[in-house]
Amino acid sequence: MARTVTLGPQPISTTVLPDRYRSIFKFSAFNDMQSICFSTLYQNDINTVISSPTGSGKTVLFELAMLRTLVSKALGNFKIIYIAPTKSLCYERYQDWCARLAVLGMKCGFLTGDTSAEEVATVKQADVIITTPEKWDSTTRRWTDYDLLMTLVKLVLIDEVHILKDLRGATLEVVVSRMKYIAPHARFIALSATIPNAEDIAEWLGQNWNSRSMPAQLYTFGEEFRPVQLDIHVYGYPARTANTFQLDKLYDGKLPDILDAHFAQKPIIIFCPTRKSTVSTAKILAKTWMKSREAILACRMDPGRHFQDYELDELSKSGVAYHHAGLSLPDRVMVERMFLGRKILIICCTSTLSINLPAHLVVIRGTSAWIDGQVQEYTEFDMHQMMGRAGRPQFDTSGVAVIMTTRDKQSKYEQILCGQEVVESCLHNHLVEHLNAEVCLKTINDIESAKGWLRSTFLYVRMKKNPSHYDIGITGPSKTIEDSLDQLCTENIARLQISKIVETSDRNELVSTVYGRSMALFYIQFQTMLNFMNAGAGMSISDILTMLGKSSEFKNFRFKQGEKKFYKEINAGVGIRYPLKPVDIKDFEAKVSLIIQFTLGRMEFPVYDGSGKHVTQFHADKAIVWQHVQRLIRCIIDCKIQSIDGVSVRNALELARSLQAEIWDNSANGLLQIDGVGPATLRKFLNSNIQTFADLASMDTLGIESVLSLNKGRGMKYLQDVEKIPRFAVTMKTLGETRDTSSVKIAVQVAVKMLNKNVVKMYNRKLLTVGFLVELSNGELVEFRRAM
Structure with missing residues (x-):
């Protein structure tokens, strides 16, 4: 059912839709691509894969499929899942669809890794759930907790499905394969940039639940279907080194020539690899290239100051600005607003730039960037997202995208951008973790079901066609793909069994152990899980940090250039509880430990000549650390409960509380958790011997106002805020004891009482849980319970 389409048919008018449905579209007729797909999406229920150029109007295709679901199902009787690679893309869809689908009575819910308990409740009421592959993987790993929700899923929309070949592609692949299992009657619509093997994705999805062996309907559209033609250029430069500093100088030196060649007196966006390079590139262009174009800028800038950032304010007077996540929100919004208003001609930015911001010329200044703590090449998805700002239909009649790279990578990017790079699976690189998750879900219970599950994946489709890519031991003419499939499953299941993450039950079925369930629930990598399971007993907080x-x-x-001195200064600070030996500040574990300790100690950054340039990168690295540590520490707690290691559990719980509050437990800084309490206010409280929440809660408003020198009535806010923080008292009494020749048994009754006037069910937008631990004097764990 594959179809390579050429231009021809008459565009379909939106009047073919009922008035109610037509109101969500801001145009009177569908474009050529949308018209060709109309009958398949709106008048049928088969799975569909569409490969089309960026900017060709693919979002409307999702909306037609959503309308089809609304025609056949009553509101409240279905759920639609939209999966996109990034939170920013999800948020763009959420904002757009919340506004436009409201007229149909449809509610949207936004589910990402940052989603709070209230948002989860909102999502349960939503008709359209918007999420990333990682968050939906986490949710569906507990799908038995959401059984009713999963039975309501009738449509799964997969945006940018070609990310299957990127690092995050394995998660998307597993999620879609799982949804085919737990929501077998759901319809799947997958959209992709231009790729040469879209038919493999169609084969993987299948036609529908009743005809999995038949491929999904496939449409492949060429560049002629792009409403605004995009002229793409890839420039490769000889590079003597991979040093990022030298490459920055190389690209900055070539940039004026590129702008001269493609400048059309229209807006320009230049994507730079780091925050620092956005500033340096903007300065170079303001001093050189823009000076020769003063006539263009004569009436652009209004007089007066516009930005909080002084350097940005000065540069903006030349019609150039920079934009990155380290700027304040008002400054970022102002840059975007002035760019749209043609007050600024050039933005030098990182990939955090608003997706909707259009330009005529987009320059990607280098194909590598500082991502997740290391230098990485942009993915194909990243490249298409950045180039997608050029030549937006509602803003321009043409667009230009320029990619600057090294000569050895030039042909690679020419292939990618012409849609010639085959999409391969990444699942084999993370198979052991995903097999464990499926054993937990009981999707897999033996080797045969493991092979059956693997046959449902995109990996299996590509293994059959390109086995050499996967390096899975296919050798000799007699070895078949099924032999390799058997080997792949057997070896990885054996790794899980040897590690005691998976075991065989009395019924000879594969089942997850406590360790396996924790590994799946908290999304832990295999080697990390082995480290946690094999850690010694009686771990201190310092040991756990390590x-x-x-x-x-x-x-x-990685440590960036010049960062080791910065972290050595942090290590020497008085707020570091567990300082490292200076010689050890060289590897990633040292960086992680110092980021955590600096944050929990509420320390101030080192001040020396050049230290300021490392602060923004520290905040970016801290965000990455905090994405993981909450899950990791909870997994450590579970592992140590299983090994009856009371000392380690107690210390891990204390560290977990500290990480949650971003402040050391039982520290003098604890009151900083209250809104409005800063360093000066804290000093006044401590000088008056007010050190804990209980101390503050016992005061009256007059006492607080006296301590803080506040006007009458201003102290009430502090009492109201401290009342929102849960406080407990624990009492215990002995009910009796029995003795024999070898032991003493004591029965006790423990009561945990909340001291707040009103019951506190949530704290920091999360459901409140209470942990109860009983430990013997020798460190053995006797009891541990969690209560909501």
Whole structure:
């Protein structure tokens, strides 16, 4: 059912839709691509794969499929899942669809890794759930908790499905394969940039639940279907080194020639690899290239100051600005607004730039960037997202995208951008973790079901066609793909069994152990899980910090140029509880430990000549650390509960509380958790011997106002805020004891009482849980319970 389409048919008018449905579209007729797909998406229920150029109007295709679901199902009787690679793309869809689908009575919910408990509740009421592959993987790993929700899923929309070949592609692949299992009657619509093997994705999805052996309907559209033609150029330069500093100088030197060649007196966006390079490139262009174009800028800038950032304010007067996540939100918004208003001609930015911001010329200044703590090449998805800003239909009649790279990579990017790079699977690189997750879900219970599950994946489709790519031991003419499939499953299941993550039950079925369930629930990498399971008993907080830092999740963390001195200064600070030996500040585990300790100690950054340039990168690295440590510490707690290691559990719980609050437990800084309490206010409280939440809660408003020198009535806010923080008292009494020749048994009754006037069910937008631990004097764990 594959179809390579050429231009021809008459565009379909939106009047073919009922008035109610037509109102969500801001145009009177569908474009050629949308018209060709109309009958398949709106008048049928088969799975569909569409490969089309960026900017050709693919979002409307999703909306037609959504309308088809609304025609056949009553509101409240279905769920639509939209999966996109990034939170920014999800948020763009959420904002757009919330506004436009409201007229149909459809509610949207936004589910990402940052989603709070209230948002989860909102999502349960939503008709359209917008999420990333990682968050939907996490949710569906507990799908038995959401059984009713999963039975309501009738449509799964997969945006940018070609990311299957990127690092995050394995998660998307597993999620879609799982949805085919737990929501077998759901319809799948997958959209992709131009790729040469879209038929493989169609084969993987299948036609529908009743005809999995038949491929999905496939449409492949060429560049002629792009409403605004995009002229793409890839320039490769000879590079003597891979040093990022030298490459920055090379690209900055070539940039004026590129702008001269493609400048059309229209807006320009230049994507730079780091925050620092956005500033340096903007300065170079303001001093050189823009000076020769003063006539263009004569009436652009309004007089007066516009930005909080002084350097940005000065540069903007030349019609140039920079934009990155380290700028304040008002400055970022102002840059975007002035760019749209043609007050600024050039933005030098990182990939955090608003997706909707259009330009005539987009320049990608280098194909590598600082991502997740290391230098990485942009993915194809990243490249298409950046180039997608050029020549947007509602803003321009043409667009130009320029990619600057090294000569050895030029042909690679020419292939990618012409849609000639085959999409391969990445699942084999992470198979052991995903097999464990499926054993937990009981999708897999023996080797045969493991092979059956693997046959449902995109990996299997590509293994049959390109076995040499996967390096899975296919050798000799007699070895078949099924032999390799058997070997792949057997070896990885054996690794899980040897590690005691998976075991065989009395019924001879594969089942997850406590360790396997924790590994799946908290999304832990295999090697990290082995480290946690094999850690020694009686771990101190310092030991736990070291183990956290050694997790595989941080293995790509690196010290940037000049950062070691910065972190050595942090290590010498008085707020570091567990200082490292200076000689050890060289690897990623040291960086992770110092980021955590600096944050929990509420320390101030070192001040020396050049230290300021490392602060923004520290915040970016801290965000990455905090993405992982909450899950990692909870997994450590579970592992140590299983090994009856009371000392380690107690210390891990204390560290977990500290990480949650971003402040050391039982520290003098604890009151900083209250809104409005800064360093000066804290000093006043401590000078008056007010050190804990209980101390503050016991005061009256007059006492607080006296301590803080506040006007009458202003102290009430502090009492109201401290009342929102849960406080507990624990009491215990002995009910009796029995003795024999070898032991003493004591029965006790423990009561945990909340001291707040009103019951606190949530704290920091999360459901409140209470942990109860009983430990013997020798460190053995007697009891541990969690309560909501």
